[in-house]
């Protein structure tokens with residue numbers, strides 16, 4: 042099976058498994074796992090923040106960020122396709138006690154004017170907006186990459202209006218590789234930034250949340266409350282460190298293969314949504330049925346809407362896999 046459902050499906054490489062097997066371990070809840078500490082220090086430096094915490098998932102990193110930057114009854118502004126609003130089991134409402142206000146955005150890229158218009162007046166009737174979340178790359182936006190000026194404009198607006206800011210960088214390294222702009226610069230105006238190792242970077246588990254020392258001190262307690270304190274988690278952190286060493290630059294291959302898929306599909310008469318990185322949405326009638334027929338031909342994908350199939354390129358899909366996927370679409 043060529044698995045194009047998600048970039049989360051990758052299996053650890055032999056090199057990554059060897060790094061995991063030889064990791065120096067401690068008990069991270071007791072604060073003495075050296076490999077986790079090394080990963081957190083490296084992630085904080087990459088993001089240009091004082092500190093970082095290792096989390097089991099991007100979902101938990103986002104939820105902790107929301108908990109740290111809001112109080113119950115607050116409103117969190119984010120794009121309508123954003124992950125917390127759509128795919129995080131209402132954790133922001135259920136756990137952080139906030140209301141998410143979804144905002145329309147072209148290809149998932151928020152416009153400062155839309156954000157500003159959504160900030161309600163100071164009035165007893167209204168939930169105060171206290172946090173702006175930005176997703177880069179935007180998953181439902183087709184892997185779109187925020188222009189740097191847009192990130193800066195959004196964080197400047199938030200600062201002017203007294204909102205805190207969180208960058209959901211689940212695929213931040215795809216944005217870094219595509220834009221050529223380091224994470225430290227892309228995340229500069231944000232209070233917190235998360236990124237995932239278990240997507241294009243190919244680790245089996247793990248994300249980080251980065252921010253100020255004071256915010257990460259609070260974040261550590263929230264992580265514990267959520268059950269995200271892990272013990273010999275250096276075995277996982279070793280995979281993440283390995284991914285930073287070996288799997289960042291190669292994300293360009295995934296982007297190239299998504300381009301090849303889009304071009305090949307266009308030649309077959311299929312329309313695709315605009316794409317920039319490794320996520321490609323194909324417009325197709327009766328997507329669930331097409332998903333089944335593609336599976337019969339050895340191609341796994343996800344029908345994300347009645348008329349859309351998502352194809353995701355990643356570490357475990359090579360050029361032959363792209364050819365096989367195109368042959369399966371040709372035979373539909």
Ligand SMILES: Cc1ncc(COP(=O)(O)O)c(C=O)c1O
Pocket residue numbers: 097098099100101103124176178179180209211212237239248
């Ligand atoms: C943009 C974005 N944020 C957060 C997440 C959550 O990551 P996890 O699956 O590790 O909880 C995802 C997962 O696909 C995502 O695409």
